[in-house]
Amino acid sequence: AQSVAQPEDQVNVAEGNPLTVKCTYSVSGNPYLFWYVQYPNRGLQFLLKYITGDNLVKGSYGFEAEFNKSQTSFHLKKPSALVSDSALYFCAVRTKGGGNKLTFGTGTQLKVEL
Amino acid sequence: DTAVSQTPKYLVTQMGNDKSIKCEQNLGHDTMYWYKQDSKKFLKIMFSYNNKELIINETVPNRFSPKSPDKAHLNLHINSLELGDSAVYFCASSQDKGISGANVLTFGAGSRLTVL
Numbered sequence: 473a474q475s476v477a478q479p480e481d482q483v484n485v486a487e488g489n490p491l492t493v494k495c496t497y498s499v500s501g502n503p504y505l506f507w508y509v510q511y512p513n514r515g516l517q518f519l520l521k522y523i524t525g526d527n528l529v530k531g532s533y534g535f536e537a538e539f540n541k542s543q544t545s546f547h548l549k550k551p552s553a554l555v556s557d558s559a560l561y562f563c564a565v566r567t568k569g570g571g572n573k574l575t576f577g578t579g580t581q582l583k584v585e586l
Numbered sequence: 587d588t589a590v591s592q593t594p595k596y597l598v599t600q601m602g603n604d605k606s607i608k609c610e611q612n613l614g615h616d617t618m619y620w621y622k623q624d625s626k627k628f629l630k631i632m633f634s635y636n637n638k639e640l641i642i643n644e645t646v647p648n649r650f651s652p653k654s655p656d657k658a659h660l661n662l663h664i665n666s667l668e669l670g671d672s673a674v675y676f677c678a679s680s681q682d683k684g685i686s687g688a689n690v691l692t693f694g695a696g697s698r699l700t701v702l
Binding site for chain 1: 629630678
């Protein structure tokens, strides 16, 4: 079985400060890892993914994530947060050969304040 | 042009009624999905179709029946609605090519179902 944990329900950060949204995963086999963002009353939007190769993945809107196999983590980061980054962030995992089943974490609400 | 469109966006109905939510994608994708997001924002896959063939059928009550008339459409019909069915239902699509499982999902804006 595959699962994803997002240990923080909410993360608060001041605009201009770096942000981190945590994600750990559990799979048998190599994981495919994703981050999606959901703005209020909208569907999820893809941010970035890790499939293979470089552990540091860069995505949309200046976000990046680092795959750490030993810690089974895929934390989302941004060097300088914007108020417009405030949204609900979901980490998700699939496995090769696991078909189309994408398992989401419980989501982390990011609040960026002035 | 909306890539994945769902109708209706809002649906308020009484317990026991039957309702349908429609989804259409114009991306040329061959896989479509239904996800349910509950009041705590938890997302869970319900169904997945690939070229009109059901490939994922999670533990969902039989009252929920998906139908895919063609690969651009995936509808969700719900019979005998219950209070616990109140949620936001998201349709999504993806193109299955390249590395299996690595494809990105494109989501619709969601259909908020309220059962009274």
